[in-house]
Amino acid sequence: MSRSFDAIVIGGGQAGPFLAARLAAAGQSVALIERRHMGGTCVNDGCQPTKTLVASARVAWLARRAGDFGVTTGPVRVDMAAVKARKDKLVLASRQGLDDWMEATENLTVCRGSAAFVSPNAVTVNGEVLEGKQFFLNTGARPVVPDWAAGVPYLTNSSILELDVLPRHLLIVGGSYIGLEFAQMYRRFGAEVTVLARGPRLAAKEDEEVSATIRDILEGEGIRVITDASCMAAERQGDGIAVSYGGGRGRVEGSHLLLAVGRVPNVEDLQLDNAGVALDADGYIAVDDRLRTNQPHIYALGDVNGRGAFTHTSYNDFEIVSQNLLDGADRKVSERVPAYALYIDPPLGRAGMNEAEVRASGRKALVAVRPMTRVSRANERAENLGFMKVFADAETRQILGVSLLGIEGDEVMQSLLEAMAAGVTVDTIIRTMHVHPTVSELVPTLLADLKPLA
Template identity: 60%
Template sequence: MLCSFALSRSCPSMAASHRERFDELPNTSRDARAMSQTFDAIIIGAGQAGPPLAGRLTAAGWKVALVERKLIGGTCVNTGCMPTKALVASAYAAHLARRQDLGVIVGDVRVDMKAVAARARKVADDARERNEQWLGKMKGLTLLRGHARLTGPSQVEVDGVALTAPHIFLNVGGRASVPDMPGVGDVPHLDNTDMVALDSLPDHLVVVGGSYIGLEFAQMYARFGAKVTIVERGERLIAREDPEISDAIRAFVEAEGITVRTDADCIGFKPHPSGVIVTVACRNGEPEVVGSHVLLAVGRRPNTDDLGLDAAGVATDERGYIKVDDRLATSVPGIWALGDCNGRGAFTHTAYNDFEIVAANLLDGADRRLGQRIPGYALYTDPPLGRAGMTETEARAKGHDVLVSSRPMSRVGRAVEKGETLGLMKVVADRATRHILGAAILGTSGDEAIHGILDAMSAGEPVDTLRWAVPVHPTVSELIPTLLLGLDQGSA
């Protein structure tokens, strides 16, 4: 699943227990009205950009207010990266235990979903607790719990308390989007937040949306033992990837028993005694699927609708994302937007890099810009997909004369040794400049191996520099120089 870092809703019991812990933080006053109302900076949102920015600013002597209305750490810590990857690890363990081709034979493999969910919850709770302890010891920081709204270009109101500062940083994240599909309001449905809290196994999980979040949950729950169907409106899964990547992903999820329904041109929902009827197709295939549970994984939306942006004059686009320039400044001087809410990245690492850009420019006299960032991300299916830069389709659309090379993972010794040869490597370069434009590694350790290419791209090095690197054997990365050779020789 994509790792976003939005401020997501949580169950009331978690929120209540968090409030109790939050009140115990040493730099948090129980009487907000007794605190000073003037700061050097106000940060709204304690996701992945907010706390480290607070750390840099307070270390520089700034007086900072950090406002959080829900859970410290945002989605990544609480309902995104950390709990979902903990679930992925449990699903992988179940899958590995069932394999018999490695010569290790075990008995009946059972999955204790309550134990699985408890482990994921503990991973998230521990991470949040560490963040709270760090913030609680941060000198110069005032933590406020409540709903912040802009009331002017330098004013913020937090549950009736007025705060002012010449610098305001918006790190409010996003949440799951509920599409306007027929009947969606008439049936129970889950989003990613609900899924990480689920401690029972669905009989039949219908995943609406065949992209990053949907694919991760689909595979993990199939491995836990649920029947799973993916319903995707488009003609192929994970449509932003090149077709051969999409085809390879579809092949391995179907090989695990997951039903994939693409070209679903008639998606709608109706109640059923066993759960929910999901209408899929109006022309071809079975028209309906009956699921016990439905996961909506069809995109995200920014948490900007109740932020008071109009009162401050902060401009947004048609989807509600805050418009920023290449240095993350909004349309209002003194206000910046970081993370999911600016629409310039939907990942923990891009949010953190937003913080780095802003801090470097404000405190270090640097001139760091979004345009210098090479996009990279991973899909945490098994095998995972590591991505850097542009796809071949994107590169051609931008007018590049491209060189392309690909190799199957069956050519990687490390993959053969592990018995995990699904997937492929692919790299795209510009013929004239010989700079790498993008790459994909779909295969075992692809999420790690992609960094060799990502680092070369970030350093602005041409293909020939990385071609002469000497990677360690046996690793997945050792095939990268051979992959690059294929740019001049053609794929083989």
Template identity: 50%
Template sequence: MSQHFDAIVIGTGQGGGPLGVKLAESGKRTAVIERHLFGGTCVNVGCTPTKTYVASARAAHVARHAGEYGVIVEGEVRVDLARVKARKDEVIAGSRNGVEKWLRSTPGVTVLNGHARFTGAHSISVQGHDGQQHELDADAIFINTGTRATVPDIDGLASISHLTNSTILELTELPEHLAIVGGSYIALEFAQMFRRFGSRVSMLVRGDRVLAREDKDFAEQIQKVLSREGVEFLFNTETSKVEPAGKGVRIMLKDQKSIDASHLLFATGRTPNTDDLGLDQAGIVLNKHGLIDVDGELRTKTDGIWALGDVNGRGAFTHTSYNDYEIIASNVVDGETRSVDSRIMCYAVFVDPPFARAGLSETDVRRDGRPALIATMPMSRVGRARERGETDGFMKVLVDAGTKKILGAAMLGIEADEAIHTFIDIMNADAPYTTLQRAMHIHPTVSELIPTLLGMLKPLQ
């Protein structure tokens, strides 16, 4: 016999957990289903663990360069990867356990551990970890099942050991030579951190530059920073075959060249966790990318079913997933009308220095052909950057020539991931750039140079 709920949430990622609690607190009897680890990608194998590694890598980098600041560090700076991992495990355990405890202690929430599959538009079957089968139904169902690392189908893959962004976090010994297939933000973050840990790192990039979706000037500057730290780049490469080579792996490329490495990491995108949910039973057809199409309110084409987080293709970040929750909660619980269509996209690449962007890129604006203003400024003009001895990078802003509204901004440099919020906030306020330009900012900070940047606007040629 099926157990009836007012709402079912599948997955406890950044959107699913808060949504389950919000629904229950509004008086809806809610079932929350988690197949594996509470907290989703961010807590377990994404933002939280990788940023602990970034912090350890930066500590090693700063120690090695301490002499430049008059600080004497005796002896060789070495990284104990087992201790780095132990610190990471401690951090994520606190977050993961906190999410599970929060859900289980919320009145009105029933937590089930197991794999959920649709058996109808509003019915779910859960194969529990306890071996029991649970049949549920609800008027409202919310899918928040996330994504997993994509591993390309390469000849010989079964004969070698390889890593993904998840499994590399389980290593306790430092790779002698880490080869990374990919040129995205995930690839770049791991490349820099493991180089700073002490590994030799080679990046095998399919195209002619990293971060193909970003403006070329930013991509080339990031490459320059990592190259200076010792990361090796091989562009226009495509892996055709892999095979064991001693204790490591030989990677053969389509240009007849090959590279030997001790470890191989694939950072080649993400695959939606939608292939084993029985979505056809609910009348949901996946698009060509395996994603669930949704409207601005995150509703699927089947009435009473929503999709939030990475599976809907409307954003692939923790903050977009959480904003999905906020939009659904506002519409379903609070009686408001909010849409993801009006959301201004923003994100950061957590290399060091970080790269951050909000809104349109210069490439986007040029493609649109609209009259626009542009300004750029090197980070070497920023007092905070000079004082810290970290002057790599630059900032860029684009403004609509007619409305004076900011179209987009991007920053590569010290504290760019924080300073970008100055742009994000003024863009969401839908205010003209002069509002920001005339604001008084605190000295010495990175943000204080943003009004100066806006004073340098000139027509985009």
């Protein structure tokens, strides 16, 4: 027995459901296959649950600082079961909303199970063969678990979301975005936290001064940071865990271990060899600038294609593919400006090039830096850590890159991202009236201070 569809979407992440609904609305018969939960990492294991927890942690942090604002409170206690319940409620509501939407969509069939190709034009799901004219793969990625940790209890960014107790001492292996967000979050909940980074600095993809400031912020809240912690090993230590590093150079003991050392694409179960779909050197599904694989009727969207590791890049993949197929557009991945945020507090908003990339481009560039201590809104809210940094092309006067590490940095970055996408010059922004009192109002002042990059 088999069924045939115009389009088969495998994976219900941040591209799959929207693409399936768009194709179905265009009159195509569509099958959407999901083996776990609709919404992918963002809804279930990523953005929504973690930012909900971050919000709870921030409230605890602000409550402890109440005296700084002339407010008197009693002792601050965190009820981790209630924190988790709040997170679960929001996640379940979003997941249910997606389920209801997909099930009610005309021309769309939802299939629950794991899909595997049997030929370039067919997959099996729960023993049934589904044939399709086009395929769209949105199967995402999962956490890396290094071999040295396999013999001890460990948490990942997914499983830690199920904790309803406060770790006595949380050990976090990984000095990048996921690890740092959990580090600050759990420190604010009240846990002792140690971060072990394999490299010489945190957030290694950022400029050195950004990395150094992030470390200062976290250490200022009582988080222990250990860098150059390579050659790790782990063992049980009483009712906890001990991690040694540097070939025995150091050792730290904790009650819980969180692994945040990267992610790998979910490709194994797809049996891509049967479809003739190629992978790149890093194991991601290889795609062209329009997200087609080497099989022209098969596309890959989201984390599984290695062209972005964020909810917004996955959703943008959907926009590119759907508009190219249905609207006669010719959109390309290479046209989008890279942008993301790190949700420690204060957040880091990033768009375009960092300093190393600007220098490597060989172009004449300008740079401006303004500490958040010179931003009135930040001082008024007693949250003036960090700085704003912008690079611009000296000849075109267009923005090349933005690093905004400070209060509202993720939001302020968006306006500069749009200016970059539109090719707006810094002079246009400088001449634009901004609203007072805001963080954004200091952007024109920042840009007016652009100087040659030495």
